[in-house]
Amino acid sequence: MSNTACQCARRTTQAMKMHHPKRGDRRSVIVTPGYRSAPASRHHRRAPRPQGRNLDSHSGQRPSNMHTSPVCTSATVSPDLPAELISAIIEQLYYDEDGNPDRRALYACSLVSASWTGPAQRLLFHTARLHGPHALAFLHAIHPARPSGTRLGEHVRRLEVRIGTGPGSGSPTSPDATSLRPTEFLTLLDHCPRLYELILRAYNVHAFEEPLTRALGALASDPARTPLRALSLLRAGVQSPLLYQLLAVFPSVRFLRLGSEMAAPLPKSPASVALTELVLYRLPSPRILSWLLASSLSTLAILDLRDAPDVQLTEILAPHGPRLRSLRLLRYNARGAALIRLCPALEELVLFQLSTFLPLANLPQTLEHLSFRDFSWTSNPSLQTIIAAIETLPRLRLLTCDANAKQHDDFPALRRKCEKKGVALRTDALPIRTFEDAVPVKRFPRRKSISNFPLMNERVGAADQLMQS
Template sequence: MDISNTSACVAEQEHIDAQNAAVAHLPPELVFDILSYVYYGNDGIVDKLSLKACALVQSAWAEMAQQLLYREITVTAYPSGYDDVVLRAPIAPYKERGKHLGEMVRSLDIPVGKGTPALSPESVVALLRSLPRLYNLSITIVEMHEFEPSTVHELKQLVQTAGPQIRSLRFRRSGILSPILYQLLSVWPSIRFLFVAQELAAAPPVDPPGFSLQELSLNRNLPFDALMWLLSNSADSLQLLDLRDVPGSELGKYLAMNHGHRVRSLRWVHYNRATAELVRGCSRLEEVVMYTLPPSIWDLTLPRSVEHLSFRNPPWAKSPTLTHVLNAIPKLPKLRMVTADAGVRDHPDGPILQRLCDERSIPLAFDGKPPWILDDPVMPDKFPRGRSVSNFRLMN
């Protein structure tokens, strides 16, 4: 027997045991900070692999890691015959452990409808019953025109008893004549953050909405009557606007006149005459986010109130110059942060941008978050909002 090797192995094992003991006795606050640090990747997506690995480090870590893992859940395709997803899931409410995890969930992403990849409306009602503190609902409609009146009634009854008081709705992919969006909005007058990812041609309800929006995000322009209905009760509440389609002049004028005085954050993909008019009408802007830079023919004039300026320069709409941003920075006395996509690091105007920020001690940050990854649906004290574990306290 090699005594020296044996001694080395014993010493190494003692060192590992000492490390494990030290890890096991870390304060819970520090453990939470560690887990929070790895929660999101640079692309804004939850790093589930790292969280699962952290859960295996120590049993003391497992509970906290699981709670974070279940903050956001996605129900993907389930084959026919497995529609009882609730009873098969770890959040099954008939189990004490499942009930506990169900109370952790703040965000749910589900396909609903009659197609094979979707859950039936009945299963959705059952699933929502097991998530009493759900905050954000992302829903994709599959081969379904509308909910049955009985389903809508059941959802309303659920909300009126112990069901989730949803604050954020992200709505995707139904037929443009479908009334489902209006049905969902009638169920949850608590909704404050609304993202609509599609065109909509269904006429709005006759009755005015029971909700007041703080944020409206549109992937496509809506008919004017639908837009007016959605915002008819939000003149004093709308603060966040995200426009990802080419705005028409009527849209720009309406938003500037009726909501510009309250808007704190404005995001756009296309800069044109209507966008410029909207910007002029938003005199209290604190944040401007440009998913593409304006064409060189436009003069970009931003309110002096802007504190956070963010821009993307994507390959599919790459601008050879950052002139608009470079000219804006010296004219914004309250500016305290600039963010850009990672590709701007290598842009020819990148060194000039860095110098302008350094001269005023303004942080210049780069991230890899693509525009289809949405920020957390919360109302921030300061911008940028982003995606952060710290926002969970606003989702209770």
């Protein structure tokens, strides 16, 4: 797209946003020809809300097209625009200020005119969170028997779904039901042939029955479908073999996130998945970790651990250390420091909690991005360890932290050190529970951005080439 078109898209996007003072009371208004917004009275005119922090492509923290909506006092936007410009406008509206899809804005865009409906629906259906009573309605919307069902199902790239019943899942017959039956789960996947990422929570589903497993395998082996690349199993029983079943069905998975403890007996064959990224909210046993990484020695590039590994787990991870490009640790302690020493080629190190006494010593000289958090519930008594580390990292170009760090007594000294060393300092790092886009990355930090969407579109294309490079 030309620079002129991009500037026009940005101006038009701003004209289409309305101020929303309270979360949950967002109003996305499409301004059509001849419409002029009613001016606020002198006594009731609201002050414009500060603009959201839109970072450049090198920051990688907040979504690059995230917005907070300013006051729209007067504007005229024609629905009869070139298709390229319509898509650019809608893409600018995709993320809200919290980094989530702004569905109200996207839905409003879909109602502007026929030429806007297609681009808006493409983004509306890109990510589907099937929580609540809308799960079955979504299934109905993408059913191939409906005139637009097949097309809408092909838009889906990311699915977040719950299966089973029990506490926390909602009763399937209640108005607030949140879970699908396993057979409905199969139907859902069948109707989403371009699915790239699956985020799954299982309630009281110990294992898939054999007929369902065979049906899932038939779907996964269909060459006309996009291979599933990212899998998050955030909830399952400790003794559940669901993970083993899913990885056997989807050996194409490259990005794996596990959110619960695992102690199920291992399959006879080692895992065949060649992982690019592994995220563990709970550390598995040494046998399970060895099984998970059996085919990933030459591919694992990103490792995210919410618990520091013990000596035995560190020994299992040691052969992967030389190839790791990014390491994320919840706490920096002696065990974390030992793991870092095994990773001489790190480009990114993310520490969610600094040590109160252990210095950041002997960090890899290859580091380009260093990140930390200053949580209010465990405030760091000093940032001197970060300040001292900056001096020792010749390739460091970016330091990121959360906004809370700006209140720290040492923050002015940290800013001065970054300015002196020519290191960019960002204070809007993503929250700890926010998922990054599960795509390959050329340069860290990885962005959460619509610019990653093309990597999720190809059946065998750009994403595969990046993972092999």
